[in-house]
Amino acid sequence: MRWIEREERVRFNEVDEWGMAWHGHYVAWFEAGRISLLERFDLLPRQMVELGYIAPVINLTCEYKHSAVCGDSIIIRTTAIKPDIAALICRFEIALRDNGLLLARGETKQVLLTKDRTMIYRLSGEVEKRIAAMVDYCAGE
C-alpha cells in the first residue's frame, strides 16, 4: 500500500489547556493529507465540481494513540482504498516526524452527489477513471 505524506507543525493555537494537540485538529490534518493525495490525481474539490460532482463526507473515524504537543513536527500519511460502493474512502495515519511514533489513525468516507444533489450509485466516465487511478496507485507496492 502506498501513502502520500505531508508535514505539518503543531501550532500554539492548536493545543489545549493541557498542552496537547486538541482532538478536533486531527480532522483538519486528515483534510490536509487528503488534499495532498487528491491533487495528484486531479480530484481536488473544485475539479470534482468541474466534473459535475461534490463529495461530502458521510463518515469519519479517528483513533487517538499518543498526543502531540506544541511545536511537534508531524507527518500526515494518506491513502485511498477500493470501496465496495460508489464512494471515496481515505485512510490516514499521523505520526511524529522525529521517531515515527503513531499519534492517530483514521478514515473518512465520501459519497458522490451530482449538481442537483442526486447521490450516484455507480461511478462512470472521467471521475471513475481518476478515482480508479488513485486507488490503483495507493494499492501498489
Next chain:
Amino acid sequence: MKEIVSDGTQLCEYLKGMVIDTLKLEDITKKEIENDAPLFGDGLGLDSIDALELVVAIEKAFDVVIEDENVGKTAFASIETLATFIQEMYKDKS
C-alpha cells in the same frame, strides 16, 4: 436466484432478509416489515446512505444495475416496489 425472482412472495421475503442483514437492523424481524410499507422516512426509517449500501447488495445478488438515487427512490419505495423493479430488470435480461 431465477426461481426466487419469479415467485413474488419468496422474493419479498428474500429482500426483507437482505435489508435486515445489509443494514444490520438487529432489532427488526422480517415479520415486522410490511410489503407495502415505506422503507424510507416514516416507514422503516432508512436514509439515502442506507440505500447506497442496499444497492450494492442487490446489484451483487441479482446482477442488476441501479444507476443513481432517482432510480433508487422509486425502486426502494417499499419491499413490493423493489421486488417489482427486480422482476422487471430480469424480464429485460431474458
